[in-house]
Amino acid sequence: MRTIQLGATGLQVPVIALGCMRIGGMEQVRLEHYLKKCLELGVNFFDHADIYGGGECETLFSKALPLTPSVREQMILQSKCAIRSGEMYDFSKEYIVKSVDGILKRLQTEYLDILLLHRPDALMEPEEVAKAFDLLEQSGKVRYFGVSNHKPSQIELLKTCVKQELLINQLQLSLPFSGMIASGMEVNMLSPGSFDHDGSVLDYCRIKNITVQAWSPFGTDNWGGVFFGQERYAELSQALQEVGERYGVSPTTVAAAWILRHPAGIQVIAGTTNEKRMEEIVKAADITLTRQEWYKLYLAAGHILP
Numbered sequence: 001m002r003t004i005q006l007g008a009t010g011l012q013v014p015v016i017a018l019g020c021m022r023i024g025g026m027e028q029v030r031l032e033h034y035l036k037k038c039l040e041l042g043v044n045f046f047d048h049a050d051i052y053g054g055g056e057c058e059t060l061f062s063k064a065l066p067l068t069p070s071v072r073e074q075m076i077l078q079s080k081c082a083i084r085s086g087e088m089y090d091f092s093k094e095y096i097v098k099s100v101d102g103i104l105k106r107l108q109t110e111y112l113d114i115l116l117l118h119r120p121d122a123l124m125e126p127e128e129v130a131k132a133f134d135l136l137e138q139s140g141k142v143r144y145f146g147v148s149n150h151k152p153s154q155i156e157l158l159k160t161c162v163k164q165e166l167l168i169n170q171l172q173l174s175l176p177f178s179g180m181i182a183s184g185m186e187v188n189m190l191s192p193g194s195f196d197h198d199g200s201v202l203d204y205c206r207i208k209n210i211t212v213q214a215w216s217p218f219g220t221d222n223w224g225g226v227f228f229g230q231e232r233y234a235e236l237s238q239a240l241q242e243v244g245e246r247y248g249v250s251p252t253t254v255a256a257a258w259i260l261r262h263p264a265g266i267q268v269i270a271g272t273t274n275e276k277r278m279e280e281i282v283k284a285a286d287i288t289l290t291r292q293e294w295y296k297l298y299l300a301a302g303h304i305l306p
Helices: 028-040 052-064 093-107 126-138 152-159 179-185 201-207 231-247 251-260 275-286 291-300
Strands: 003-005 012-014 016-019 045-047 076-081 112-117 142-148 166-172 211-215 267-270
Touching (some): 016 275, 093 112, 112 166, 126 142, 142 152, 142 211, 152 201, 201 211, 251 267, 251 275, 251 291
Parallel strands (some): 016 045, 112 142, 142 166, 166 211
Antiparallel strands (some): 003 012
């Protein structure tokens, strides 16, 4: 598995990670086999969140793959916190620390490699976050920190008090859902794609050496499911098929390779629970699309070139 450097650290991470949001519906025996298969494929980066299955996904993970020292050394564990589901977002020191304690207990591990703040809290006080991060770092419970779904200005606000490097920003990105790329292409225009929803977040992350993690890499807008097989993406499906035939791989592989081709050094968070699909996604690590192929897919997804 090809790796990239995580932010400004010396930590090398695989370009494909397993998102564990959907493992809650898997039987333990099947989940155990699947997790071991992921490790065999080089997918040793596991992305959790305390709200996935109300915490049950983390519990099932540790039951299916007990984290003995030898196993724990093979993997990178990331989790997210701050969403109090159906109630509020909470960046208070007390809640962040309590959440990490719960995550560690469910995962049956003494530390997290990475903790992300899941979504921005409108009532965020950077001083509170700084106190939480200091405590978690000094106690050895968390090694690295980052955010998810944050704009550059929100990261800069956190950095006014947080002394740890924010190494990751996990953002939704796929061929159809790639406004952060389109807004940089359609500069000085009034076209729909020109509207910058994210504060030039992709450029910002590249400048600040923040690793972008792409969640929902095969998703559409407004939680519309994966784009494969959808009539409105028929042109994209055809283009993926054509490019895939040149490399002898599936459209799934090509769609993942499209994200990996971007020079930002993006890590793909694959949320599949299908072993065959994961094998297809992993193959993307060995493919480098040409510039012509990348733009062919970009246009087929409905974007324009001014």
